[in-house]
Amino acid sequence: MVRVDGEGNGGGLIRVRHLDKKYRRGSEEIDVLQGLNLDVEQGEFVAFMGPSGSGKTTLLNLLGGLDLPTSGSITVAGDEITHMSAAKLTAWRARHVGFVFQMYNLIPVLTAFANVELPLLLTRLSKAQRRRHVEVALGVVGLLDRMDHYPRQLSGGQEQRVAIARAIVADATFLLADEPTGDLDRKSADEIMELLGRLVREHGKTILMVTHDPRAAERAGVVLHLDKGALVEGSAAAGIPA
Amino acid sequence: MRFVGLVWANLARKKLRTTLTVGSFAVALFLFGVLVPIRGAFSGGTDVAGADRLTVINKTSLIMPLPFSYRDRLLGVPGVAAVTFATWFGGVYQDERNFFPQFAVDKDTWFDVYSEYVVPKERLAEFLRDRQGCLVGRSLAKRFGWKVGDRIPLRGAIFTGAWEFNLDGIYDGKRPDVDTSQMLFRYDYLEEQRQFGKGTVGWYVVKLANPDDAVRVAAAIDDGFANSPYETLTQTEKAFAASFAKQMGNIGLLVMTIGAVVFFTLLLVTGNTMAIAVRERTGELAVLKTVGFSDLGVLGLVLGESVLIAGQGGALGLALAKLFTLGGDPTRGMLASFYLPWSSIGLGFGLALLVGAAAGALPAISAMRLGVVDALRRV
Numbered sequence: 376m377v378r379v380d381g382e383g384n385g386g387g388l389i390r391v392r393h394l395d396k397k398y399r400r401g402s403e404e405i406d407v408l409q410g411l412n413l414d415v416e417q418g419e420f421v422a423f424m425g426p427s428g429s430g431k432t433t434l435l436n437l438l439g440g441l442d443l444p445t446s447g448s449i450t451v452a453g454d455e456i457t458h459m460s461a462a463k464l465t466a467w468r469a470r471h472v473g474f475v476f477q478m479y480n481l482i483p484v485l486t487a488f489a490n491v492e493l494p495l496l497l498t499r500l501s502k503a504q505r506r507r508h509v510e511v512a513l514g515v516v517g518l519l520d521r522m523d524h525y526p527r528q529l530s531g532g533q534e535q536r537v538a539i540a541r542a543i544v545a546d547a548t549f550l551l552a553d554e555p556t557g558d559l560d561r562k563s564a565d566e567i568m569e570l571l572g573r574l575v576r577e578h579g580k581t582i583l584m585v586t587h588d589p590r591a592a593e594r595a596g597v598v599l600h601l602d603k604g605a606l607v608e609g610s611a612a613a614g615i616p617a
Numbered sequence: 618m619r620f621v622g623l624v625w626a627n628l629a630r631k632k633l634r635t636t637l638t639v640g641s642f643a644v645a646l647f648l649f650g651v652l653v654p655i656r657g658a659f660s661g662g663t664d665v666a667g668a669d670r671l672t673v674i675n676k677t678s679l680i681m682p683l684p685f686s687y688r689d690r691l692l693g694v695p696g697v698a699a700v701t702f703a704t705w706f707g708g709v710y711q712d713e714r715n716f717f718p719q720f721a722v723d724k725d726t727w728f729d730v731y732s733e734y735v736v737p738k739e740r741l742a743e744f745l746r747d748r749q750g751c752l753v754g755r756s757l758a759k760r761f762g763w764k765v766g767d768r769i770p771l772r773g774a775i776f777t778g779a780w781e782f783n784l785d786g787i788y789d790g791k792r793p794d795v796d797t798s799q800m801l802f803r804y805d806y807l808e809e810q811r812q813f814g815k816g817t818v819g820w821y822v823v824k825l826a827n828p829d830d831a832v833r834v835a836a837a838i839d840d841g842f843a844n845s846p847y848e849t850l851t852q853t854e855k856a857f858a859a860s861f862a863k864q865m866g867n868i869g870l871l872v873m874t875i876g877a878v879v880f881f882t883l884l885l886v887t888g889n890t891m892a893i894a895v896r897e898r899t900g901e902l903a904v905l906k907t908v909g910f911s912d913l914g915v916l917g918l919v920l921g922e923s924v925l926i927a928g929q930g931g932a933l934g935l936a937l938a939k940l941f942t943l944g945g946d947p948t949r950g951m952l953a954s955f956y957l958p959w960s961s962i963g964l965g966f967g968l969a970l971l972v973g974a975a976a977g978a979l980p981a982i983s984a985m986r987l988g989v990v991d992a993l994r995r996v
């Protein structure tokens with residue numbers, strides 16, 4: 376069960392308490408997140424919605440250990456990550472988090488195979504073991520036949536599937552996706568959402584996704600809206616500017 | 618090793634740029650590989666001069682002679698193992714442009730003192746028999762296409778007249794850096810034929826029983842001849858060669874300066890290239906960090922790239938330089954020696970890697986410091 380009232384019993388996978396994030400722009404201070412609470416259990420598919428500038432990316436960055444909050448705590452699978460050193464946080468990220476971005480962010484000079492292999496270079500896996508993992512991941516996203524292609528030789532939808540393969544190849548604890556369909560046409564977007572849904576249903580993955588697209592949000596089990604720096608439960612259709 | 622593929626892929630990103638940068642290193646290191654032998658040639662063998670030899674010259678000037686009678690007195694100085702002597706001949710072969718050094722030497726003692734010269738036994742025997750005989754170095758013989766048995770005419774410039782010598786043998790060096798551009802002929806022949814300066818020699822060379830004695834023996838020699846009409850200046854051969862080389866201008870310094878400027882330019886060019894390479898890859902570096910590459914790991918990737926460029930270019934340039942020097946003296950004998958030692962190749966390669974690392978350092982550090990969140994927002 377996903378909760379945003381801070382009353383979760385602590386048995387979940389992700390537990391966020393009283394999260395504040397302020398940015399300083401010159402003398403002005405912007406409170407982006409204010410007292411945000413969140414509890415997410417293993418195997419859930421959560422969509423975050425909210426107007427542009429409401430702090431969705433900021434929240435994902437904090438959950439993924441890319442950035443540090445002004446105050447509050449984030450606990451993932453028992454690890455409190457807001458007090459880790461930068462080096463520890465990097466190692467934690469490599470083990471637990473898979474990122475999917477709007478712009479795919481593949482390395483253009485590497486083949487699909489090599490892009491997916493990147494996170495595995497940081498593990499102790501042998502070359503043969505890495506190959507097996509990469510093939511499994513590319514198989515899940517249905518691009519085994521494209522593994523020698525470079526990103527520029529792939530369509531946007533295919534690039535995003537490679538990025539998803541990269542996010543799951545090291546068996547991350549959870550995936551963070553920031554507008555994964557934001558740059559795709561309807562058909563490709565549907566395919567990506569179908570793929571993410573399948574990862575949750577069939578592979579037991581936990582996914583937290585930011586999206587503007589109500590159709591994409593419908594695929595998620597829970598839709599949360601960012602409002603005045605905190606999360607409120609809602610539906611895919613609610614709160615979207617007409 | 619598993620990251621090499623990533624480094625390679627980044628180098629392959631802009632093939633032209635990588636090729637040009639590798640090419641800069643190759644050109645610079647080729648230049649280095651050619652300058653080193655030239656400097657070696659002009660340092661007059663200062664690097665190879667025997668530590669166990671002293672040169673005794675006239676205190677007034679190198680070109681003033683010393684009496685022949687000094688030989689026995691030198692032999693009497695404690696610590697002196699052997700004495701030989703030579704006179705600069707300064708003849709012209711066919712044309713002024715064909716300059717090469719010619720020395721009248723003492724046939725009986727020269728090779729005792731200069732043991733790094735190698736002459737076949739029967740050739741040396743012929744030289745000892747033949748009053749008009751001469752020996753020439755391998756590179757000199759090659760320069761003019763001389764063979765044993767040739768007659769070599771020289772026009773005397775100091776000792777005027779037409780001189781002729783029989784080429785009795787060709788000498789080699791025990792080491793590749795021995796000067797084989799010289800001609801040696803017999804002092805007794807010069808003495809017999811010359812119109813002036815009879816009874817004098819150009820300079821003496823003293824072989825020490827113990828190299829550690831150099832300072833003491835040199836002082837003893839100069840003290841012994843103090844207040845005589847022919848006062849002496851005794852130096853180690855190294856110092857002598859250095860002062861001899863100074864008469865040619867400070868080529869060594871010039872060569873070093875050129876080299877330093879080239880390496881500095883290389884540093885700037887490569888540093889700039891790497892800075893551009895890092896800047897245009899900001900987003901990708903951020904992605905690597907997102908995926909879990911540590912700051913130090915990213916630093917290493919950028920440094921590795923820079924060092925790999927330097928290593929490839931350096932190896933290429935030095936290999937070409939070595940090949941070039943193996944082809945022999947490009948001036949066909951103007952240089953005393955033309956040899957690129959392996960130690961200098963090692964030094965050059967080390968310098969190249971160092972320049973590569975230095976050039977990559979600043980961009981690598983900025984890649985290391987790159988903040989993921991800000992960089993991702995810029996993508």
Ligand SMILES: Nc1ncnc2c1ncn2[C@@H]1O[C@H](COP(=O)(O)OP(=O)(O)O)[C@@H](O)[C@H]1O
Pocket residue numbers: 398399400405407425426427428429430431432433434
């Ligand atoms: N580094 C920063 N410095 C200052 N303000 C920032 C910075 N990053 C984000 N912001 C501000 O924080 C707010 C939330 O940004 P963001 O999380 O990107 O929103 P969203 O993803 O919902 O569009 C915006 O007003 C943005 O301008």
Ligand SMILES: [Mg+2]
Pocket residue numbers: 431432433553
């Ligand atoms: Mg955003």
